[in-house]
Amino acid sequence: MNQDEQEVFRGSFEECVRHLGASLDSRVPKxxxxxxxxxxxxxxxxxxxxxxxxxxxxxxxxxxxGVYIKLMCYLDMVGYxxxxxEGMPRGRRNFMELVGYGILTSEKSVExxxxxxxxxxxxxxxxxxGVSEGKEQKMWDLWKARREVLALKKEESKHLYCLGV
Numbered sequence: 001m002n003q004d005e006q007e008v009f010r011g012s013f014e015e016c017v018r019h020l021g022a023s024l025d026s027r028v029p030k031x032x033x034x035x036x037x038x039x040x041x042x043x044x045x046x047x048x049x050x051x052x053x054x055x056x057x058x059x060x061x062x063x064x065x066g067v068y069i070k071l072m073c074y075l076d077m078v079g080y081x082x083x084x085x086e087g088m089p090r091g092r093r094n095f096m097e098l099v100g101y102g103i104l105t106s107e108k109s110v111e112x113x114x115x116x117x118x119x120x121x122x123x124x125x126x127x128x129x130g131v132s133e134g135k136e137q138k139m140w141d142l143w144k145a146r147r148e149v150l151a152l153k154k155e156e157s158k159h160l161y162c163l164g165v
Contacts, residue, residue, distance in 0.1 A: 007080035013072060014062060016080040023058030041161040046070040064108050065122050066099070073100030077154065078162055088127065094147070095139035096125050101153045103146055113138055 001117075009019045020042075028034040039053045046053070046067050054063055063071055073096075075082050085093060098104040106118050110123070113135050115121045123129045142148070 006079055007081050010081035010083070012083050013068075013075075013085075015076045016082050017056060017062060017071070018060070020075065020078075020080070025057070042071075042074060045074045045157065045161040065118070066152060068122070069096055069100045069106075069125065073097055074161070076097040077157060084126070089136075091136050091140040091143065092127075092131065094150075097150060097154075098143060098146055099165070101124075101150060101157060103149055103153060106144070112142065 008023075009016060011019065024035075024038050028038045033034045035054075036050050039050045043053045046063070047070065048063075048067060062068070072082055072085055088096070095109070099106055099109055104112075106121060109115075110118050110121045114119065114161055115124070120129065124131055124135075
């Protein structure tokens, strides 16, 4: 989120998702025919179905892996200050955004960085595993090479997916 944008809410990932769900429900109550339409931009951005988004909001069972990354980026894009994202080292966060905005796939990231599996890569992005200096530098270099593409993708995504949020 840019410094000049309005902060919607600040909290943990889980708290932000709960707040977003409550916000959507207050504008378009469950069962109303507009509820599906209100959740569609989030579903599209994350590459999931609207019932999946509804399940996140109603059960609190949140996504993992690549969908977690996309949802984290979506929250940031629409004005949430996610504590886990705010505390992430800059290089790792920048690289995560390359994946979250679909510029780089998780599989290509694993290959490029030399991780043994996609799940290990996700654990690294979430801060559950450390990162060697060499891999940290590779993340930074790839982000630098693609930061203009990322900036364009972020701007495009705001226009496509921020409707109603």
